[in-house]
Amino acid sequence: NAGVTQTPKFRVLKTGQSMTLLCAQDMNHEYMYWYRQDPGMGLRLIHYSVGEGTTAKGEVPDGYNVSRLKKQNFLLGLESAAPSQTSVYFCASSYWDGANYGYTFGSGTRLTVV
Amino acid sequence: GQQVMQIPQYQHVQEGEDFTTYCNSSTTLSNIQWYKQRPGGHPVFLIQLVKSGEVKKQKRLTFQFGEAKKNSSLHITATQTTDVGTYFCAGDQTGANNLFFGTGTRLTVIP
Numbered sequence: 001n002a003g004v005t006q007t008p009k010f011r012v013l014k015t016g017q018s019m020t021l022l023c024a025q026d027m028n029h030e031y032m033y034w035y036r037q038d039p040g041m042g043l044r045l046i047h048y049s050v051g052e053g054t055t056a057k058g059e060v061p062d063g064y065n066v067s068r069l070k071k072q073n074f075l076l077g078l079e080s081a082a083p084s085q086t087s088v089y090f091c092a093s094s095y096w097d098g099a100n101y102g103y104t105f106g107s108g109t110r111l112t113v114v
Numbered sequence: 115g116q117q118v119m120q121i122p123q124y125q126h127v128q129e130g131e132d133f134t135t136y137c138n139s140s141t142t143l144s145n146i147q148w149y150k151q152r153p154g155g156h157p158v159f160l161i162q163l164v165k166s167g168e169v170k171k172q173k174r175l176t177f178q179f180g181e182a183k184k185n186s187s188l189h190i191t192a193t194q195t196t197d198v199g200t201y202f203c204a205g206d207q208t209g210a211n212n213l214f215f216g217t218g219t220r221l222t223v224i225p
Contacts, residue, residue, distance in 0.1 A: 031211055035215075040123070042216055042218050043202065090157070102159035108156050
């Protein structure tokens with residue numbers, strides 16, 4: 001099992017450009033998440049999905065869009081990149097049996113917007 | 115909104131010393147989880163605490179959940195260089211599988 005795979009691992013964008021980050025999981029998890037990590041601010045939730053075809057906003061959703069067309073994939077889009085979106089982006093997935101769960105994270109995408 | 119605060123932000127210890135990080139929530143949590151992130155790596159799930167006053171151990175690591183389910187701690191006994199990394203707590207207020215992460219404690223172990 002590969003777990004959670006993120007592509008690309010690194011990317012440099014110019015201000016105003018668009019891009020899509022791909023997250024794929026092979027664990028049949030229902031829940032998937034996108035977080036961003038900035039120095040001194042921990043992990044902040046951007047968007048999440050509780051199942052195929054569903055998405056919801058997290059703590060910092062502005063400037064991002066997501067789609068969950070297939071259960072195993074969760075895409076994060078930046079329509080018009082801004083320097084404030086320079087960050088490390090982590091995707092995560094989890095199972096949930098109603099009581100116990102844990103998140104499995106991908107290895108991250110380091111994005112720089114110049 | 116929900117906030118999860120973690121202290122200290124940084125901790126340097128000599129190898130063999132103990133280490134503790136504390137996590138405090140502004141609201142009652144349904145459960146709290148702990149993650150470890152090695153330098154340059156991604157967060158890795160360590161443990162979940164659900165019950166009030168719960169204590170769990172993993173080898174040299176001891177995790178506690180407060181009686182009011184608003185705070186938690188992670189204690190490492192006799193640190194080793196392999197313990198280096200950032201430790202995050204993450205709380206779930208609603209029980210709906212939606213975690214808010216603390217700002218993390220970065221542990222440095224001096225050989």
